[in-house]
Amino acid sequence: MFAIRQPRTDELAAIMAVHRAAFGRDDEAALVRRLRADGDDAFELLAEANGDVVAHVAYSRVRIERGDDRRALGLAPVAVLPAWQHRGVGSTLIRYSLDALRQRPMRAVVVLGEPGYYARFGFQPASNAGLHDTYGGGDAFMALSLQPGGLDGYRGRVDYAPAFALLTD
């Protein structure tokens, strides 16, 4: 069993360890630290089991070329400890966090990821809404409207926070 909650301020090291283990490299862990240092982390949730952090998701503000109103976020990174993968933790964490953002209320979320995974949460190719990323993600760049008309008025290039320059691919 696991519980989902917001991180405490002293849990950065445990969160970074989850990303390092899940991705097998340091980039995403460093990204989480840098997003926080820059004040660009808009929302985070973690999953805890037996007192340990086993999963984490971060959202940061994106800048949209046209129609930007600071109510769109990028989902990244998300990670589940290898021993906890394929047990529904990642899906639960993402669903829970999207519901929390609907309450805030944010308008839309974008993600660059596996279409087969993110489609289950309602993400669709961002190109359907006239949006594109700066990584040439194509259909792997997806958008989700959190409210009726949540993507209306957004158009063009979507820029992630400067911390994303830390990712090597």
Ligand SMILES: CC(C)(COP(=O)(O)OP(=O)(O)OC[C@H]1O[C@@H](n2cnc3c(N)ncnc32)[C@H](O)[C@@H]1OP(=O)(O)O)[C@@H](O)C(=O)NCCC(=O)NCCS
């Ligand atoms: C991707 C990740 C967050 C999913 O978390 P999870 O707890 O393992 O996922 P869940 O148990 O909720 O869901 C499992 C489903 O996700 C699918 N899945 C897991 N990783 C996937 C991936 N990289 N691509 C596509 N599908 C994936 C599984 O096939 C499974 O689908 P099914 O239930 O229909 O068979 C986790 O596997 C992880 O941390 N991976 C390494 C880091 C990563 O790639 N993060 C995402 C990019 S930012």
